Amino acid sequence: xxxxxxxxxxxxxxxxxxxxxxxxxxxxxxxxxxxxxxxxxxxxxxxxxxxxxxxxxxxxxxxxxxxxxxxxxxxxxxxxxxxxxxxxxxxxxxxxxxxxxxxxxxxxxxxxxxxxxxxxxxxxxxxxxxxxxxxxxxxxxxxxxxxxxxxxxxxxxxxxxxxx
Amino acid sequence: xxxxxxxxxxxxxxxxxxxxxxxxxxxxxxxxxxxxxxxxxxxxxxxxxxxxxxxxxxxxxxxxxxxxxxxxxxxxxxxxxxxxxxxxxxxxxxxxxxxxxxxxxxxxxxxxxx
Numbered sequence: 561x562x563x564x565x566x567x568x569x570x571x572x573x574x575x576x577x578x579x580x581x582x583x584x585x586x587x588x589x590x591x592x593x594x595x596x597x598x599x600x601x602x603x604x605x606x607x608x609x610x611x612x613x614x615x616x617x618x619x620x621x622x623x624x625x626x627x628x629x630x631x632x633x634x635x636x637x638x639x640x641x642x643x644x645x646x647x648x649x650x651x652x653x654x655x656x657x658x659x660x661x662x663x664x665x666x667x668x669x670x671x672x673x674x675x676x677x678x679x680x681x682x683x684x685x686x687x688x689x690x691x692x693x694x695x696x697x698x699x700x701x702x703x704x705x706x707x708x709x710x711x712x713x714x715x716x717x718x719x720x721x722x723x724x
Numbered sequence: 725x726x727x728x729x730x731x732x733x734x735x736x737x738x739x740x741x742x743x744x745x746x747x748x749x750x751x752x753x754x755x756x757x758x759x760x761x762x763x764x765x766x767x768x769x770x771x772x773x774x775x776x777x778x779x780x781x782x783x784x785x786x787x788x789x790x791x792x793x794x795x796x797x798x799x800x801x802x803x804x805x806x807x808x809x810x811x812x813x814x815x816x817x818x819x820x821x822x823x824x825x826x827x828x829x830x831x832x833x834x835x836x837x838x
Binding site for chain 2: 592593595596613614617620621624625628631632675677684685686687688690691693694697
């Protein structure tokens with residue numbers, strides 16, 4: 561669908577996920593080592609929210625999973641491209657936006673994140689397939705879109721909600 | 725990927741001396757585990773006390789480390805920090821390992837079992 565067609569339809573009431581203030585904005589080459597640094601910087605940017613250790617743990621996990629997916633699947637390992645990460649603080653929690661110019665998601669859709677023992681019932685000891693399972697457990701309102709060769713992954717983590 | 729080993733009775737304790745097992749080190753971790761476990765028939769206890777963060781790649785590497793030990797050999801885990809424990813519980817992989825609070829209780833458990 562051409563996105564221009566919907567640009568003028570601004571909803572009267574912002575949804576619960578309406579973006580609040582930007583906490584951090586970074587761009588980096590999608591390597592595992594850079595993901596480590598970016599996640600660590602993102603956690604520092606959350607300092608003003610006074611999140612609990614458990615909440616910070618959830619944010620750390622989901623950011624690492626989503627960004628490592630870009631490093632591992634969107635770009636070729638020997639030629640990592642750029643990834644952009646924006647963290648915002650909204651009424652309903654922390655809003656994450658991840659953009660890259662790599663390969664689209666398989667079938668153009670974000671994985672359902674079923675448990676690997678469901679998709680491969682014969683393997684009692686799965687070594688992979690946990691990434692999207694964890695993302696789906698922790699993310700709310702997850703949206704994936706692709707426009708002009710750019711992947712957008714946007715989701716909310718229900719931590720640090722602001723009182724209305 | 726810093727790891728050390730200590731023999732304790734019938735067990736070989738493999739201690740991860742890093743704060744993270746994530747996508748950046750998962751392959752190296754699994755290779756090191758193979759080095760440490762393929763030359764012994766001892767029970768293996770993996771000490772994760774220093775590990776503060778484990779992602780899905782790290783989890784896969786821990787599962788793979790048990791798998792590559794061969795049929796019937798168990799990998800026991802000790803010293804799971806709250807964040808690491810959460811990953812095992814959320815993925816239900818806590819059910820495929822025996823998990824102990826610390827090395828002492830893991831070692832004692834085998835003493836009682838034998």
